[in-house]
Amino acid sequence: MSTSLKSNSRWTIVFIAIFFISPLKAIGAKEPLIRVLIGQENKARFRADGSKSIFVKGISSKQRPIKSINIIYSNGSANYSLNNNLNSWFELPKNFNLIIKNNHERGIWYKNRRYAGELRVSLNDNKLQIINYLKLEKYLKSVVGSEMPKEFPIAALQAQAIAARTYALKLLGKNQFFDIHSTQASQVYLGLEAETAKINRAVKSTSSLALFYKNELIEAVFHSSSGGRTENSGQVWKYQLPYLRSVVDYDQNSIKYRWTKEISSSELDQIFSGLGGLNSIQIIKKSNTDRVLKVRLYGPKGNENISGRTLRKKLKLLSNKFDLNLKFNQINQDDKMMKINYIYGKNKFNLDKKLDSDFAPYPLPVIPIDYFLLVKGYGAGHGVGMSQWGARAMAERGASFHKILKHYYTGVQIKTF
Structure with missing residues (x-):
């Protein structure tokens, strides 16, 4: 083979290498x-x-x-x-x-x-x-x-x-x-421990896709389970974003769809030591999706209003979608329950007490030492954006990732970034 032929062959190989390899390098270089x-x-x-x-x-x-x-x-x-x-x-x-x-x-x-x-x-x-x-x-x-x-x-x-x-x-x-x-x-x-072949396939098959609203990346928040309906962002954080609106959730099969937690009087005294303990508690505001937005605490050293998010953190609750009850705790006796129903502008307890809707709700009855505060709640997480268990249910019914995302994020586009 002549020198010129070898030279041409060499340049052909180089050209082929550049043609096939450079685009891959260019794509990789774009990945942040x-x-x-x-x-x-x-x-x-x-x-x-x-x-x-x-x-x-x-x-x-x-x-x-x-x-x-x-x-x-x-x-x-x-x-x-x-x-x-x-x-x-x-x-x-x-x-x-x-x-x-x-x-x-x-x-x-x-x-x-x-x-x-x-x-x-x-x-x-x-x-x-x-x-x-x-x-x-x-x-x-x-x-x-x-x-x-x-x-x-x-x-x-x-x-x-x-x-x-x-x-x-x-x-x-x-x-x-x-x-x-x-x-x-x-x-x-x-x-690396969290990777699996199936998960890697899910990531690779959606490579470079992201969520946009009016050509701007969205705040793509998500949570485990909303308890039947997701929340408006403005009820949880400072701003109401147009794409983070409350929608029906399909999370009824979530392992955290319903939950309960019992908290003893002594535990409440430790948690609310700044108030000298906790005598009583009152839900004073809920969102349209039944999440607690504001509560009033009554203690020996005074009273205090806090947000539902703060109470959730203090009591280590799965979500702030809950109701409060008192549960009697005594050996060899049947559990006795005192139900406190929150109805906007009304609160009912002792079964015979009727309140005018113009008055603020009464606080929950004083928590005796032999009672638990029983929290009955729904869902897990802040409740805004995509519900992971809801996404599972939609996928099991045949929905694509496009349909899932457009359900939980209102008015968004799915495109490459």
């Missing part, structure tokens, strides 16, 4: 990195998986392959040890920024979980701040598996993937140090 806060503590340990190594940049002039690194921050100083040698510690610079990564699909171990991408460790507010840097689609494969059971139908998982992608995109670059929390403060992210 996301910064996930996965830890904020005084000590941390990172290790490789099995016989593999991790690489640490920032503890010497060169990137070092090691098996593990322990870091402790105490008394204004950060120190590290390598490869489980806890007898030998070295001090880190004041403004250290460690980058921990590996080249293996098994990821990096931190707190009994494995993480893809790279982990960056720095000092912020006298804590070791651990941030996971990884590509968005890889992050979503964990989020979908962390937020929704893998057994759910594929259309529900696809809807979750698009909602989670939109939620994450909306937060990119908003914070100086990280984009998103790994907890329910944002959306749950549990690392």
Whole structure:
């Protein structure tokens, strides 16, 4: 073969390589990195998986392959040890920024979980701040598996993937140090352990799709179960968004559709110690979907009005869609129940008391020491946006992810970002 023919062949191969490989690289380059806060503590340990190594940049002039690194921050100083040698510690610079990564699909171990991408460790507010840097689609494969059971139908998982992608995109670059929390403060992210083949398929099949309203990314909030009807965003947060409106939910098969919780008088005294305990409680406002918006607390040291969201947090309730009852607690006696019915502008108890609708509701009767406060509630979460159990029910009835998302997010478009 002549030199010219070899040269032509070589350029043909190069051209083919560029033609077929460059578009893939270009697509990959468009995929954003996301910064996930996965830890904020005084000590941390990172290790490789099995016989593999991790690489640490920032503890010497060169990137070092090691098996593990322990870091402790105490008394204004950060120190590290390598490869489980806890007898030998070295001090880190004041403004250290460690980058921990590996080249293996098994990821990096931190707190009994494995993480893809790279982990960056720095000092912020006298804590070791651990941030996971990884590509968005890889992050979503964990989020979908962390937020929704893998057994759910594929259309529900696809809807979750698009909602989670939109939620994450909306937060990119908003914070100086990280984009998103790994907890329910944002959306749950549990690392590589949450991935499955089915979930990965749901994410891949919806790649680059997000939710928009008038060409702007939406606040794609979601929750577990609404208890029959989702809530308007304006009843939960400051603003009423046009696409976060109350709609019928199909979550009746949710394991949290109905729930109860009993709270003893002594527990209430501890929870409301600022009031000297709790003598009585009164629901004074509910939303149109029957969620508690405002309550009045009565204690030995005074009275206080708080929001239904605050009460939910204090009592550790699944949602703020609930009613209050008193349950008698005495050995060898049948349970006795005192039912308190909230009817807008009215409250009825002792069965023989009739109130004029113009008067404010009476408080719940004084909670004796031998009674429980019995909370009977519905649903789990804030109730705004997509209901995950409702998405499951719609998918089981044959609905596509398009139909699910357009039901729970009013007037949105589903398109590539």
